[in-house]
Amino acid sequence: MITNHQYTQMAIEALIDKLNDSIPEIRAKAAESLGKMGDSVPIFALINRLLVEENQQVRLNLIETLGEIGNDAAIPDLVNYLNVEDSLIRITTAKALGTIGSEKAISYLINALSDSEASVRAVAAQALGQIGSEEAIPNLIQIFSDPDKTVRLQVADAIGKIGQRYAVA
Amino acid sequence: MALSKKYLTMAINACVQKLADSDLQIRAEMAKTLGELGSEEAIPFLCQSLENEEIKDVIFAIMNAFTVIHNSGSNQPMPENPKYNFPNAQNIQIVEQTDGGDVIAHNYASPPNLAEAATEIQNLLDQLAEKRPLTPQVIQQEIQENSDFKTRLKKSLAAGSIETLKVIFAPLGIPIEMLKAWLEIES
Numbered sequence: 328m329i330t331n332h333q334y335t336q337m338a339i340e341a342l343i344d345k346l347n348d349s350i351p352e353i354r355a356k357a358a359e360s361l362g363k364m365g366d367s368v369p370i371f372a373l374i375n376r377l378l379v380e381e382n383q384q385v386r387l388n389l390i391e392t393l394g395e396i397g398n399d400a401a402i403p404d405l406v407n408y409l410n411v412e413d414s415l416i417r418i419t420t421a422k423a424l425g426t427i428g429s430e431k432a433i434s435y436l437i438n439a440l441s442d443s444e445a446s447v448r449a450v451a452a453q454a455l456g457q458i459g460s461e462e463a464i465p466n467l468i469q470i471f472s473d474p475d476k477t478v479r480l481q482v483a484d485a486i487g488k489i490g491q492r493y494a495v496a
Numbered sequence: 497m498a499l500s501k502k503y504l505t506m507a508i509n510a511c512v513q514k515l516a517d518s519d520l521q522i523r524a525e526m527a528k529t530l531g532e533l534g535s536e537e538a539i540p541f542l543c544q545s546l547e548n549e550e551i552k553d554v555i556f557a558i559m560n561a562f563t564v565i566h567n568s569g570s571n572q573p574m575p576e577n578p579k580y581n582f583p584n585a586q587n588i589q590i591v592e593q594t595d596g597g598d599v600i601a602h603n604y605a606s607p608p609n610l611a612e613a614a615t616e617i618q619n620l621l622d623q624l625a626e627k628r629p630l631t632p633q634v635i636q637q638e639i640q641e642n643s644d645f646k647t648r649l650k651k652s653l654a655a656g657s658i659e660t661l662k663v664i665f666a667p668l669g670i671p672i673e674m675l676k677a678w679l680e681i682e683s
């Protein structure tokens with residue numbers, strides 16, 4: 328682990344600079360790398376880039392990194408990406424919200440349980456399981472009869488996870 | 497087990513010098529090796545290279561090195577003598593959104609005595625120039641022989657005025673990496 332905060336900041340700043348590189352691959356790599364630099368990465372730099380970014384891979388990496396940083400201040404901006412046309416972006420967003428693990432995202436993920444795309448519904452269920460709040464249970468049960476098997480399995484898994492969390496607590 | 501300080505510094509210095517190699521494969525490999533050495537002391541040098549680097553594969557190698565160092569448990573330097581110390585640093589974060597939609601985010605550490613340090617170094621160089629023409633060799637020699645000069649340069653570097661030193665030394669044919677290496681090797 329880096330012990331000198333100043334060094335971490337230096338590396339993070341250098342990577343943030345590259346979020347605005349003209350080459351998408353470099354932006355993507357910078358975004359991905361920032362996800363491995365710990366929770367002191369300023370999320371607004373990532374969000375600002377995300378808002379203007381048009382390259383799919385870069386957007387995916389930015390969203391994933393926002394999940395890894397785990398700062399729930401990113402949630403109000405992230406949830407918008409549950410409603411975009413690109414289903415891969417919706418999946419990655421749901422996953423990131425699960426990784427952040429904040430109850431602030433619950434209502435948005437519950438909406439995503441009725442996404443037209445089965446893989447989005449499955450990941451939304453999984454994310455709700457990760458957040459682990461019992462208030463999601465009624466909505467999860469509602470899609471127990473989902474036509475897609477993966478979704479049904481994820482729902483069961485999520486309910487199990489929530490149950491375990493309360494059993495321990 | 498961590499490398500001993502002596503060998504770690506030796507290895508870092510050697511790799512840092514080659515970070516500016518003309519062969520891109522060498523540059524990428526040096527970045528990778530600095531990552532593997534796992535010492536955060538390499539970060540300022542890697543940042544410098546990243547700024548100047550234009551080859552994608554080398555850029556990737558440098559970025560990887562950051563994350564590898566950040567997540568490495570060993571070979572962290574000795575806290576008793578930090579090479580980069582920013583006693584007066586205040587982090588200033590500026591985010592601009594241009595009309596083209598590009599967002600530019602910068603973090604600046606801005607010590608108050610930055611301009612002062614730059615003037616001081618420029619004066620020392622001017623004095624030196626009166627005696628001898630300012631070639632890289634002359635400056636390297638001066639760093640070796642004049643401990644006051646070296647200390648001032650180090651202080652300036654520690655104060656975060658890398659950009660200023662770059663502006664002063666680049667026209668003399670001395671890249672900042674080289675200057676840093678000189679200052680480090682002599683310590």
